[in-house]
Amino acid sequence: MVPSILVQTVYSDLHHLHRPSQELINGRFEPAHERPERAALVLERIEAVGLGAVRGPTPHDAEAILRVHSPRYVEFLQTAWDEWTKARGNWDALPLSWPNRGFRQVEPDHIDGRLSYFSFDAATAINAGTWEAARTAVDVALTGADLIRGGETAAFALCRPPGHHAARDLLGGYCYLNNAAIAAQSLLDAGSGRLAIVDIDYHHGNGTQSIFYDRSDVLYVSLHGDPRQEYPFFSGYGDETGAGAGEGFNLNLPLPWGTGFPEWEEAFARGSRRVNDFGPDVVIVSLGVDTYKACPMGHFLLDTPDYLAIGSTLADLGRPMLFVLEGGYALEAIGANVVNVLAGFEGG
Numbered sequence: 021m022v023p024s025i026l027v028q029t030v031y032s033d034l035h036h037l038h039r040p041s042q043e044l045i046n047g048r049f050e051p052a053h054e055r056p057e058r059a060a061l062v063l064e065r066i067e068a069v070g071l072g073a074v075r076g077p078t079p080h081d082a083e084a085i086l087r088v089h090s091p092r093y094v095e096f097l098q099t100a101w102d103e104w105t106k107a108r109g110n111w112d113a114l115p116l117s118w119p120n121r122g123f124r125q126v127e128p129d130h131i132d133g134r135l136s137y138f139s140f141d142a143a144t145a146i147n148a149g150t151w152e153a154a155r156t157a158v159d160v161a162l163t164g165a166d167l168i169r170g171g172e173t174a175a176f177a178l179c180r181p182p183g184h185h186a187a188r189d190l191l192g193g194y195c196y197l198n199n200a201a202i203a204a205q206s207l208l209d210a211g212s213g214r215l216a217i218v219d220i221d222y223h224h225g226n227g228t229q230s231i232f233y234d235r236s237d238v239l240y241v242s243l244h245g246d247p248r249q250e251y252p253f254f255s256g257y258g259d260e261t262g263a264g265a266g267e268g269f270n271l272n273l274p275l276p277w278g279t280g281f282p283e284w285e286e287a288f289a290r291g292s293r294r295v296n297d298f299g300p301d302v303v304i305v306s307l308g309v310d311t312y313k314a315c316p317m318g319h320f321l322l323d324t325p326d327y328l329a330i331g332s333t334l335a336d337l338g339r340p341m342l343f344v345l346e347g348g349y350a351l352e353a354i355g356a357n358v359v360n361v362l363a364g365f366e367g368g
């Protein structure tokens with residue numbers, strides 16, 4: 021018997037250009053967790069188990085990015101490294117203070133101020149190749165969207181850096197450009213009527229939520245660590261249900277530290293029912309595997325075989341599906357966990 025569906029992967033080596041050296045985490049600098057090996061290991065596993073074909077991205081113009089991100093922000097991302105090296109030197113750019121409560125929301129002139137204005141944490145460094153890598157990750161996601169538009173049942177955009185924390189004009193959480201949101205908007209612009217984004221990364225996708233918060237053509241459903249305990253802390257609560265025309269089209273399912281697969285699956289079933297009721301033309305899955313029990317970044321207890329079940333449940337939605345890679349930092353298992361979702365989908 022041949023598998024009913026093969027998931028094609030879109031991948032580019034250019035993600036290696038983004039290689040932040042360190043991040044501020046838990047009160048100290050540590051080697052960055054979001055590193056090139058992550059994508060390399062996922063690719064290696066895909067090739068080892070023989071999923072669908074792996075292909076490179078096709079270039080898309082900047083227009084698609086500007087449908088989601090502001091022109092000033094995109095200009096900042098493109099020029100930040102040059103300005104930083106002129107002002108500071110040949111090491112990663114990081115912000116140090118933010119326009120918090122009571123501060124002016126203005127874009128300053130100096131690179132230090134601009135880094136702060138366009139970011140929300142100090143975990144998300146910019147190096148020489150960050151822009152090109154982030155820009156290429158968008159091409160990877162858009163090429164995945166093209167495959168779906170061309171009639172494929174599913175495609176996997178092996179994006180790096182990830183995207184779901186990036187808002188219209190904010191970087192953070194290792195994210196610069198919101199790959200999933202840009203792909204979603206491109207599908208809508210090409211004629212899809214409605215679209216669901218199912219975010220199963222361990223962290224709340226504050227960027228994706230905020231981009232579509234007041235719209236009813238994109239349903240955002242997210243399972244994640246409860247923001248009372250977990251990053252990004254200021255987004256992802258259950259009472260964030262959408263605004264204006266978007267009221268009712270945002271579903272957050274926060275779960276406490278220590279959540280195991282039975283409880284996760286129960287919340288996932290709730291999210292899936294909402295997606296079914298919505299009836300999207302396409303589902304985009306923000307696929308993070310930092311829900312894994314040994315992920316250094318997460319406090320859920322999912323195990324490698326659970327990801328097969330997740331893929332199979334996603335197949336039950338019966339919709340064309342674009343998988344977009346987000347987080348997952350347990351290098352020893354990232355390949356198996358990501359590929360299990362895709363293999364579970366193929367078998368489901």
Ligand code: OKP
Pocket residue numbers: 045046143182185193194221222223224251308310317346347348
């Ligand atoms: C990116 B993605 C935890 C600090 C968290 C940033 C996490 C970014 C996660 N003590 N720092 O959603 O996987």
Ligand code: ZN
Pocket residue numbers: 221222223308310346347348
């Ligand atoms: Zn995450």
